[in-house]
Amino acid sequence: MGQDISNLYQLDGRVPVGKAVPFGLQHVLAMFVSNITPIMILAGAIGIDSVTSSMLIQNCMIIAGIGTLVQLYPIWRIGSRLPIVMGISFTFLSLAISIAATQGMGTLMGAVIIGGLVEGTLGLFARYWIKLIPPVVAATVVTAIGFSLLPIGANSFAGGQGAADFGSINNWIVGSITLLTCLLCQVFAKGFLRSLSVLVGLVAGYILALCMGMVDFSGIGSRPILSLPHLLPFTPTFNIGAILSIVAVYLVSATETIGDTSALCNSALKRDPNEREMGAAVSCDGFVSSVSGLFGCTPITSFSQNVGLVAMSGIINRFTIATGALIMILGGIFPMIGYALTTIPQCVLGGCTLMMFGSILYAGFGMMGRCGSSHRNMVIVSLSLSVGLGFTQATEMFNIFPEIVRTVFANNCVAVVFLLAVILNLVLPKDKAEA
Structure with missing residues (x-):
């Protein structure tokens, strides 16, 4: 038994299914609502009917499970072999709504498919551009990801942005x-x-919410027992403007995946990621996103909250996290499982995620410490974070720019921080000790 427990903290340790499932479920519960929310918002914004919406939610659960399995158990050079959990990305949401509302879901899916192929190909050739992201840039991006997640955790804690009972005493x-x-x-x-x-906190919070009448099971009886995924629910069409816009956001998604990979390796594996892992993680991000488009879903990316969970728990075993991916796939095939997971109140998820998001910040600070406190590093970190975090809090500043610039940068501090950190790293003279 002691060996089984120690194997949880090894990438390839053998762990019995009975011990692996609770830890895998913990990962599913940490990201489940965030995974299906972008599809729900997109469907509501453009008026997709409830039957199609349910089918898309089912598909996005399956895609998240497949993407996670590919990261854990690579196919050729696609997949990092690291304990990274994948899910539907929020980064694309505003642009996806804009394209789908004006040009249709077919045009959006065509752009998702082509854009994913572009990002995936970039990952295969990472050795040619990965030097643009030295440790100080990666540390700055990881820290920005941590800061960007804090409002998400706070909003969930209060009941979920836009909820009728937001900030109520029950949610508190x-x-x-x-x-x-x-x-x-x-x-x-x-x-x-x-x-x-x-998981212990989530179960305790869920039981309390159940006792307080905050859990709604009213829709579970209407769910079919078994439902297979639907391929090509929308016929892809290809528009060059939509494709270029989506490709620009894919570059931001690649940035987030690079930051998550760096945070995971530094916090859980106590080392920097190597070139192959970085490129393979990005390739998985891109190519599986193309598959996501074939199933009518928006692109996937690595989930930062699960990076925080790995950092906090220390559980890096690939098989253990793969059981979570299989639970996601089963949740898509057996809709009642997926619906049961959607009954978890937002305030419960918020209570669980606050510490996890803070652990990503801690990982970023640790990475910065290992980079050293040179004057050059201070300028890169301080200016990138102050501009990236500050300017994106005043989104009207971006109104003078074209729509594609506003879409990519106005609400995405990680993209601004990454771009500025890369530019500063290229143009600032190196310290004498580094030259």
Whole structure:
């Protein structure tokens, strides 16, 4: 038994299914709502009917599971062989709504498919451009990702942005109890129970929410028992303007994947990612996103909240996380499983994720510390973060720019931070010790 537990902290350790499933489920619960939310928002914004919406939610769960499995168990040079969890990206949402509303879902899917092929190909040739992202740039991007996630955790804690009961006393109570349970389990529990602190907190919060009447099961009876995924629900069409716009956002998605890969390796594996891992992670991001387009879904990317979970729990075993990917696929094939997971209140998820998001920030700070405190690094980090985090809080500043620039940068601090950090790293003279 002791060997089984220690294997949870090894990439390729052998772990019995019974012990792997709770940890895999923990990853699913950490990202489930975030995975299906972009599709739900897109469907609502452009008026997709409820039957098609349900089918797309089912498809995006399956795609997230497939993408995670490819990251864990690579196909050729596609997949990093790291414990990265994939899911539908929020980064593309505003542009996806714009394209789908004006040109149709077929045009959006055509752009998603072609853009994914572009990003995937870039990942295959990472050795030619990966030097543009030295450790100080990666550390800055990881820190920006951590900061960008904090409002998401806070909004979930309060009940979810736009919820009728946002900030209510019930949400405060349930979110606080969930967070406190996670904290107590993290501080006082021993062994594998400590690594399950997020799941323990989530179960405690869910039971409390159930007792307070905050869980709704009214729709579960209308779900079919078995439903297979639907290929090509929309016929792809190809528009050069839509493709170029989507490709620009794919570059931002690649940036986030690079940052997540760096954060995961530094926090959980205690090392920097190598060139092959970086490129393979980006390739998976792109090529599986093309597959996502074939199933009528928007692109996928690595999920930062799961990077935070790996950092906090220390569980890096690939088989263990693969069980979570299989749960996602089963949730798509058996819709009642997926629906049951959607009943988790946002305040419970918020209570669980706050510590996880903070752990990404901690990883970014640690990476910065290893880069050294030279004057050059100080300028790159401080200016990139201040501009990226500051300017994207005042989005009207971007109104003078073309729509594609506003789409890519106005609401995405990670993209601004990455671009500025890369430029500063290229133009600033190296310190004498580095030259």
